Amino acid sequence: MKKRLLLLYLSLFSLTTQVMAQQQTITGKVTDLIDGRHLAGVTIIVKGTGRSSQTDSRGNYTIQAAENEVLVFRYIGRQPEEKTVGTSKVIDVSLNAQDESLNEVVVTAFGMDRQTKSLGYSTPRVSGVEVSQTQRESFFGGLQGRVPGLSINATNGNPGASAQIVLRGFVSISGDNNALIVVDGVPINNSTLNQDNLAYSGANRSQDYSNRGIDINPQDIESYTVLKGPEATALYGNQGASGVILITTKKGRAGRGSVIYNNSFRTDRITRGPERQTVYGPGSGGVFSGVTSIFEGPKYPEGTKLYDNINAFFDTGLTQKHNLAVEGGDEKYTYRWNSEYTDTKGVIPTTSYRRFSTRLTGSAQISPIFKATTSFNYIIGLPI
Numbered sequence: 001m002k003k004r005l006l007l008l009y010l011s012l013f014s015l016t017t018q019v020m021a022q023q024q025t026i027t028g029k030v031t032d033l034i035d036g037r038h039l040a041g042v043t044i045i046v047k048g049t050g051r052s053s054q055t056d057s058r059g060n061y062t063i064q065a066a067e068n069e070v071l072v073f074r075y076i077g078r079q080p081e082e083k084t085v086g087t088s089k090v091i092d093v094s095l096n097a098q099d100e101s102l103n104e105v106v107v108t109a110f111g112m113d114r115q116t117k118s119l120g121y122s123t124p125r126v127s128g129v130e131v132s133q134t135q136r137e138s139f140f141g142g143l144q145g146r147v148p149g150l151s152i153n154a155t156n157g158n159p160g161a162s163a164q165i166v167l168r169g170f171v172s173i174s175g176d177n178n179a180l181i182v183v184d185g186v187p188i189n190n191s192t193l194n195q196d197n198l199a200y201s202g203a204n205r206s207q208d209y210s211n212r213g214i215d216i217n218p219q220d221i222e223s224y225t226v227l228k229g230p231e232a233t234a235l236y237g238n239q240g241a242s243g244v245i246l247i248t249t250k251k252g253r254a255g256r257g258s259v260i261y262n263n264s265f266r267t268d269r270i271t272r273g274p275e276r277q278t279v280y281g282p283g284s285g286g287v288f289s290g291v292t293s294i295f296e297g298p299k300y301p302e303g304t305k306l307y308d309n310i311n312a313f314f315d316t317g318l319t320q321k322h323n324l325a326v327e328g329g330d331e332k333y334t335y336r337w338n339s340e341y342t343d344t345k346g347v348i349p350t351t352s353y354r355r356f357s358t359r360l361t362g363s364a365q366i367s368p369i370f371k372a373t374t375s376f377n378y379i380i381g382l383p384i
Helices: 001-020 127-131 139-143 230-240 309-313
Strands: 023-032 042-047 052-054 060-066 070-074 081-084 094-095 105-107 113-115 125-127 151-154 163-165 182-183 187-190 221-229 242-247 253-266 315-327 333-345 352-367 369-383
Touching: 001 309, 052 060, 081 094, 094 309, 125 127, 127 139, 127 221, 139 151, 139 221, 139 242, 182 230, 230 242, 230 309
Parallel strands: 023 094, 182 242
Antiparallel strands: 023 060, 042 052, 042 070, 070 081, 105 113, 125 221, 151 163, 182 187, 221 242, 253 315, 315 333, 333 352, 352 369
């Protein structure tokens, strides 16, 4: 009896060792077939099993698979690719774009999905990655020059300055001509603080409180859809009279949990100042005067030391941005948590803008026809 148990144990151990030996670590890189850039967030699944992985920010992946098993590579907007595991432990894949322009779906009013070909008006779309790569403080600064007819009129060049977003021109003399901003189907208030409502009543002439749209982290945005036609903006009533910018935020992707971190640093300085003459002193008609702002007096004596007070006034600006994201999940439940810190010091002394933003999003596919998505966003402007 003992011999039989020993033989059974050895047989099971040998079988387990053989199965484990079949598993091998497969690595590789996933790139775009057209331009060769790295694709982050590509899901790799071992066909017929529950094993999966995801590419990192440089397109690299690692997964456990046995010989003759099939790896399925899936990515939004790309054609799925299947590769059979052979003797090589390195499998690189290039994904081609998926041509679905005839069935392209855009989000219009309050989350309604419509096929592009069924719409009677233009709906320009801009990728969130394209805008976030500009590393601007606000998303509307990154949209400048990427949407036909869009005009961003900044009040000044200081950090956190407010801006007017004009899509359809000035449709009102006294009203607000800003475009309506809708985030995941919910309109947000992008107006500036009215100083008349404060204890100190006065026009917003000396203070700038920024637009509330500047609070949105560009790294949280998946795509922008712009509605400009009267047929499109009629969906939002008089709120959309000046156009609508629909923002779709990023959600978690199925696959192994991943951590993504990126940062950027930027310096700003004044390269050109106003031209000034350094030949004649204060006065008029060649006569010196010490109480005038006109410099048409006598010539400065040779060797007079002159000071460049204008260029000496400005500093070198510095901007730093840090983003940390954690995402993952499976086919039914996904999550994404992203935090961002921005610190900007302007070229004008004492001007700065600091912001901390964190956003948590979760999605659950409760049934084939019912999906629930919830999000929590906390934003704070930090003291200087």
